[in-house]
Amino acid sequence: MNSLKNKNLTLWIFCSVVLFFLLLSCLYEPLLSKILTLRVESIMINGEVKYPPFTPLEVLPFGTDIIGFTIFAKIIQGFKYTFFIGLLLSTAQIFSSLIITILTLYKLGSKVLLPLFSYFDKLFTLIPKPFLLLLLIGPYSDALLFNTDNVQPSANLKFVMIQLFILFLVGIPNLVKLYHSELSVLFKQDFALASQTLGSSKFRMIGYSFKPQLTELTLNLFFKILTQNLSLFIYLAYFQLYLGGSLVTQLDASTTYTATISNEWSGLIGQNINRLASTPWTVLIPLAFYGGFILLLNGIKRSLTGGMQNQSI
Amino acid sequence: MGTILLVCLSYSLPLSMGNTELLFEIVKESISQIFTYRYLSELFIIYQQTNGDYTLKLISTSLTITLFSLLIYSYYFPKMKNKKVMRLIKYLEDIESLPVLGIVFFIHWLSVVIYKETSIYLFKTVGTPREPAITVPLVILSIFPIIFLIKYMTPYIKDVYQSNYFIFAKSLGYPKYKLFFSYVIPNLLPFLENIMKFIYLEMITVMLFIEIQFNTGGLLTGLRNTQFIPSDTTSPQTTVISYLFLLLFPYVLMSFFFKTIHFFKLHK
Numbered sequence: 001m002n003s004l005k006n007k008n009l010t011l012w013i014f015c016s017v018v019l020f021f022l023l024l025s026c027l028y029e030p031l032l033s034k035i036l037t038l039r040v041e042s043i044m045i046n047g048e049v050k051y052p053p054f055t056p057l058e059v060l061p062f063g064t065d066i067i068g069f070t071i072f073a074k075i076i077q078g079f080k081y082t083f084f085i086g087l088l089l090s091t092a093q094i095f096s097s098l099i100i101t102i103l104t105l106y107k108l109g110s111k112v113l114l115p116l117f118s119y120f121d122k123l124f125t126l127i128p129k130p131f132l133l134l135l136l137i138g139p140y141s142d143a144l145l146f147n148t149d150n151v152q153p154s155a156n157l158k159f160v161m162i163q164l165f166i167l168f169l170v171g172i173p174n175l176v177k178l179y180h181s182e183l184s185v186l187f188k189q190d191f192a193l194a195s196q197t198l199g200s201s202k203f204r205m206i207g208y209s210f211k212p213q214l215t216e217l218t219l220n221l222f223f224k225i226l227t228q229n230l231s232l233f234i235y236l237a238y239f240q241l242y243l244g245g246s247l248v249t250q251l252d253a254s255t256t257y258t259a260t261i262s263n264e265w266s267g268l269i270g271q272n273i274n275r276l277a278s279t280p281w282t283v284l285i286p287l288a289f290y291g292g293f294i295l296l297l298n299g300i301k302r303s304l305t306g307g308m309q310n311q312s313i
Numbered sequence: 314m315g316t317i318l319l320v321c322l323s324y325s326l327p328l329s330m331g332n333t334e335l336l337f338e339i340v341k342e343s344i345s346q347i348f349t350y351r352y353l354s355e356l357f358i359i360y361q362q363t364n365g366d367y368t369l370k371l372i373s374t375s376l377t378i379t380l381f382s383l384l385i386y387s388y389y390f391p392k393m394k395n396k397k398v399m400r401l402i403k404y405l406e407d408i409e410s411l412p413v414l415g416i417v418f419f420i421h422w423l424s425v426v427i428y429k430e431t432s433i434y435l436f437k438t439v440g441t442p443r444e445p446a447i448t449v450p451l452v453i454l455s456i457f458p459i460i461f462l463i464k465y466m467t468p469y470i471k472d473v474y475q476s477n478y479f480i481f482a483k484s485l486g487y488p489k490y491k492l493f494f495s496y497v498i499p500n501l502l503p504f505l506e507n508i509m510k511f512i513y514l515e516m517i518t519v520m521l522f523i524e525i526q527f528n529t530g531g532l533l534t535g536l537r538n539t540q541f542i543p544s545d546t547t548s549p550q551t552t553v554i555s556y557l558f559l560l561l562f563p564y565v566l567m568s569f570f571f572k573t574i575h576f577f578k579l580h581k
Binding site: 119120122123125126127128129130131134135136138139227230231234235238239269273276277280283284287290291294295297298302 | 315316319320323324403406407410411412413414415418419421422425511514517518521522533536537540553557560561564
């Protein structure tokens, strides 16, 4: 009883933290952007004028990037994009794979769809995921080249849609396979066989008899795919294929700085990736937030599925 | 075949959406180039030029380290309390869910900081294709597989130790090490089969970031460069397919090895 109470409390705490961050992020454009320091162009240290980048000790709390934008403001602004893109993508993948799995339970689906998705699952496993994304998304990035003079919102939107569509397709086969194997086990259970003998249809069994098992499985898979998608976002950012497009700034005659437009967290990591040795805080602070967010999701998943296990007992 | 089609599709799709003729032409061209004797010699040249030895040697060493760690874990498993194991699994699950790239960056940065603060050059953090970094990449490459293997194998290890055979043999006074090698390991091997292939594929992903981050060169650097450096050949898709073939060759060998074992087991 006590452990169930503790799990509920933990769930509330974790959810509150996520919601608080989300609220802050949503309030960024209308309110916080007017209060927070967004850019520091120069500061005086010991009577000397210093130019960006500034360390977290020079500009509190997290310092600035190479062109002086504060990491703190960027992190607050970008969270909502990371959260909603991840949520949207994972929800779409879960629902689609569930529908496809239901179709595979019927004769035609099991003969056509299941072998097709199993084949794609194997194929996508064989090619390293980061390279697979680079291979599929990279050419589109080249085709819709972004630069400071010619940033087209429609091109950005098109690029995001292509990225999300490819990410969506890459995740589906594995989910279909997992759902199918779990449903196959469930259909072999005694209660399922009895129910089928009494005339229950497969569709009704999924919607009614397997509801407790499927809800727990869906929750587990949802958090699994959400975490996986977050990792895939970083892979994309590593190859400078930022979600939401990028903006190239000319620092001097020979140096350019490619930054994410949306300030989405994986983009923040990706845009400074080559500066790990010179300005480590610009990479490690967003990375720490990213890791923290994933751990929070893990905590929420554990509290939710743990609570459900207790309920079934 | 699927890999060839996928690579060709990626090269043809952005050029002309829905033009199946172009895709067909690219696939035909690639296949006609791939199934030749000359292509095999080109594969060997690519392997030599891109320091393929480094990639495969590091991965195989890491696989050995991973298996050895599992051996030690399963030997000392009975001494660990159930609660301790559950807590360990929980922490491992958390680490496993973190992005691979984050761990690569963090360890790379940490090793640089240690060098900067102490001036002790413990490990090479940035290498060259001729003198690549070994220790830190090997540590990073082994972390995730060890975590994954421990997490995946713990229920099976538990089942083996709780089996009637093991309890009975132990009560008869058989030495632990003898039982471990004659009963525990043979019973764990079938579960390892599938997972080893999967671990190899996961290692390739981690290796991609290690090679780029530590500037070591290797097959995965070559594979990545196919997308960033303009190709001097008329069919860049064939180069990508070559790298994928080279990377998947150990995987095919592993599958063949396990199939041979199964064949001999069946005909024994």
